[in-house]
Amino acid sequence: MLSILAVDDSPSIRQMVSFTLKSAGYSVIEAADGTEGLAKAKEKAVNLVLTDQNMPLMDGITLVKNLRGLPMYATTPILILTTESSDDMKAKGRAAGATGWLVKPFDPVRLVEIVKKVIR
Amino acid sequence: MEHAHSVTQAIAVIGPQLRIAQSEIGRMKGIIDTAATELLSSFGEIQGVFRAVDNGQFVIADAALSRAMTALQFQDMVGQLMTGLSERIGMATHVLDHASRTGEASTTSEVTEQIHTFPRQVVLQHDVASGDIELF
Structure with a gap:
């Protein structure tokens, strides 16, 4: 089963992401911030990372940079799911190595479509 | 002198009110979080019903559930x-506390920096329509 790491400091968003992705047949690991996400990503390689941007301890873009620094995550799709929609932030996400930028609120059907499109 | 005194009195009244407002915002956030958790729990139960009906092959195909999410x-x-x-x-509140103690509007460089760098809008969306998606 393909696994996805969902990182978000909002418990309800994590719950909604998990609910959506598990319903589509993926295994989901949850983390509450970038630091916990990085630790869990190192523990077990996942097939896709979906992360929020604004989080305590470590933000999403810093998480992307850290993951891209690890050989095991050099090509893993990493999507940023955030309320941030400025072009400046998107450019920073892209430069950090993110695969895509999704603005909240997310449509569960569209989220699954995007995940199916990019997951390896 | 009387003017300075009345400003200090005004600050002394406003400061506690702002702290109460801050506390009430925290309570509101807690109430909304709880309500959302309850709703999500109901979604889980609905999903369970779909799973029972579809013999484990449930996918989120129901448009109403998707819109609700x-x-x-x-x-x-x-x-x-x-x-x-x-x-x-x-x-x-920090600025007002400082002003009431010292009579000066200026405050620590840390707070000044925080005020200047704080985003004008923390959330840009104005409605709950689903957001844009961009693959790089």
Whole structure:
């Protein structure tokens, strides 16, 4: 089963992401911030990372940079799911190595479509 | 002199009110979080019903459930707005406390920096329609 790491400091968003992705047949690991996400990503390689941007301890873009620094995550799709929609932030996400930028609120059907499109 | 005294009195009245407002924002956030958790729990039960009906092959195909999931994310947006509002009130309270103690409007460079770098809008969306998607 393909696994996805969902990182978000909002418990309800994590719950909604998990609910959506598990319903589509993926295994989901949850983390509450970038630091916990990085630790869990190192523990077990996942097939896709979906992360929020604004989080305590470590933000999403810093998480992307850290993951891209690890050989095991050099090509893993990493999507940023955030309320941030400025072009400046998107450019920073892209430069950090993110695969895509999704603005909240997310449509569960569209989220699954995007995940199916990019997951390896 | 009388003017300075009345300003100090005004600050002494406003400061506690701002702290109460900050506390109430925290309570509102807690109530909304709880309500959202309850709704999500109901979604889980609905999913269970679908699974039973579809013999484990349930996929989110139901448009109504999908729309509800999208709309429910208002809780996250509202939560972020409340956190931003609370932080702004915290900064204002700090400045007022400093002014009431010293009679000066200027404050520590740390708070000044925080005020200047704080985003104008913490959440840009104005409704709960699903957001843009861009693959790089």
